[in-house]
Amino acid sequence: MYSNLAELLALAEKQGVPLWRIILENEKKLSDISEEGVFALLHEHYQVMTASATKALDRPMSTVLGLISGIAAPQYRYSRTEGGLCGGVLNRAMAYALSCSEVNASMGRICAAPTAGACGILPAVLMTLREELSLSLRQTLCGLLTASGVGAVIMKNATVAGAEGGCQAECGVAAAMAAAAAVQMAMGSPGQSMHAVSFALMNSMGLVCDPVAGLVQVPCAQRNASQTANALLSADLALAGMTSVIPADQVVEAMYRVGRQLPMELRETAMGGIAATEAGRGYAKRLAGETRAAAGGEA
């Protein structure tokens, strides 16, 4: 049926249907489940997303070394009371994303989208737009369907593993998926969704994976927040009429190429970037000390 974004778009345009309709038909055949079956599964995933995006909004989660414990709650309060420089909507979206990251780091339940490290971006965008645009659950799940279809194509033609492609492959791809969904939820065209995918990936091109002490906390949580903003602004650029001069598939290809060009130190090994700073190495040393102490006392 389709093996890249251009073919997916062509099918939608030819049939005059939204992207999610093509993605849905493909999934029904591929997994041998009914339309309602697919939506039931999507709903199950969305429920896990909303639970993780709200769980840390009013209470801090305990994380190893506590690097991001309690970051979501003040962000949420700030979005409600101050509004912030970027406005209440974006600040609230970032709070949702941070909540997911905090829950993930505290060994709570999340939905990988496309990975655990990037699990905050898609829920933040879907939930925020559902609230702001007063969408039904079904409409929101159609957004999730759009995002997951785009994600599957990127998984096939590139990578979503930080160890292979850096953070651009995790949080960058999550932003691209969310941007496509955002355009669709705002009644943009399938073509505009694809432009938004291109913008989100361009805006995250080259982003390295450099987790402090090897933990999925810093800068992962901050990147979940910033890539949420990237998803929304990329969708806005497309909805305003900007078109990408580079086709989305070629941007995906470029992202993959850049990922492979990244030195090993910048691909999830915790040996470069923020992880290799003096303070970053200090946290790694502290974690190693705690690990030795714990291993001695468990047996």
Add this chain to the structure above:
Amino acid sequence: MEISIFKAVGPIMIGPSSSHTAGAARLARIARLIVAAPFSHVCFALHGSFAKTYRGHGTDRALVAGALGLREDDERLADSFALARRAGLSWEFTEADLGGMHENSVRMTFTLTDGSRQEITGSSIGGGQIVIRSINGFETEYSAQSSALIIRQYDRPGVVSEVSGVLAGHGINIAVMRVSRSARGETAFCIIETDDWIPREVEATLRELPNIISVRAINLIDREESTCTAI
């Protein structure tokens, strides 16, 4: 498009890492299903990245949770140490060099309540996916995506066809079959992945065949296997 959307959005899992947490829990849970007998102690020998980063990613708690039978999306996973203590299960972690194994690998040695031991080695290969690499010294390759029969038999002509005959008689289709043996004419080890659920009577019938030493059926679609039972 041959990749399911639920690979891009999913799995639903306990954080923080699909390979170091979800995959680890799954490895120990599948190992527990393979052991299929009560045990009181597990030693986890961690290799590569598992050995270096296990604590920060909760690999340790995930492994103990899996040994208790908890699924990788079970929120009790973070409290697995307390659950294990309550269930009378003890555990230890050591580092091991498992040679050319995948970076995220673990050798799990289960001490059964009768004093015997079983050793299962596996790798977490990313996205929560796993491969069991060896079972009690026999090399294998089981990704736990489908139900399976794990059979130990005497290495004699005709055994494999007798086994497949029983399966055919029950309308069970064989997806993959792998046989390995210790030495010619001694004992062999066979893992059969099937497209279908394996009923108990199939296990019982296979056990009665001559030259069969042991049979274990692993049915992954059984949601009940996720209960946190006492050891």
